[in-house]
Amino acid sequence: MQPIFVNDKPIYLTTKVEKETDFKNFLLKDADIELIIKTLSKKSINSIRLIGPKEDKLLKSFKKKLPNVIAGGGKVFNDKDEILFIYRNDKWDLPKGKTEGKESIEETAIREVKEETGIGKLKIIKPLPNTYHIFKRNGKAKLKITYWYEMYSSFSGKFYPQLNEGITEVKWLNAKEVNQALENSYSNIKLLF
Structure with missing residues (x-):
């Protein structure tokens, strides 16, 4: 089941109807995103299941319901x-940001890591799973689709957090520190670990 997060609560795209407990079922084709966001804000609801007939078409159908931000x-x-x-x-997060102009998604990923942290010498190793979350801008819900890449850098210089983006700290974290940071991170970031 593909999770799409609203804050830290997931919307799951699925073909299976299950008996509701701490979640609600909705039909994907009739889904009202504003109603889903409102339902997810209730403390008694931990997730939403959007049900569609074909597994391979669920995400494509969902993407059509909202403006997409890549x-x-x-x-x-x-x-x-x-x-x-x-x-x-x-919160602890990984560097990321929106595409600009006609740049490729790989160029976006490298540019955003550089802009948000000040590091260089970046090399893409391999793609990682995409993440999805819904956010609101000017009262309108949008779907952010983030393409993630495992990267390598031999950079050892001074960091330059992008303060105008609200970034106050940039750090290399070891395995133990990563686990601590993930306790205060976003659900979609945790999927990458």
Whole structure:
């Protein structure tokens, strides 16, 4: 089941109808996104299941329900097998951002990591799973689709957090520190670990 997050609560796209407990079922073809967001805000509801007939068409059908914002980001490793994290809006996160102009998604991912952290010497190793979350801008719901890449950098210089993006800290974290950071991170980031 593909999760799409609203804050830290998931909407699952599925073909299976299950008896409701701490979740609600909706038919994907009739889904009202505003109603779904409102339902997910209730404390008694932990998730939403959007049910459609064909597994391979669920995500494509869902994407048509909202304006899509395309972003790219990186899970960057260094020589010590540490991972690059940013601290923004009181949460640990990975660097990412929206595409600009006609750049490729790979170019977006590298540019955004550089802009948000100040590091260089980036090399894409392989693609990682995409993540999806719904956010609101000017009262309108949008679907952010983030294409993630595992990256490597031998960078060892000074970090430059992108303050105008609310980033207050950039750090290489070891395995233990990563686990601690993930306790105060987003659900879609946790999917990448």
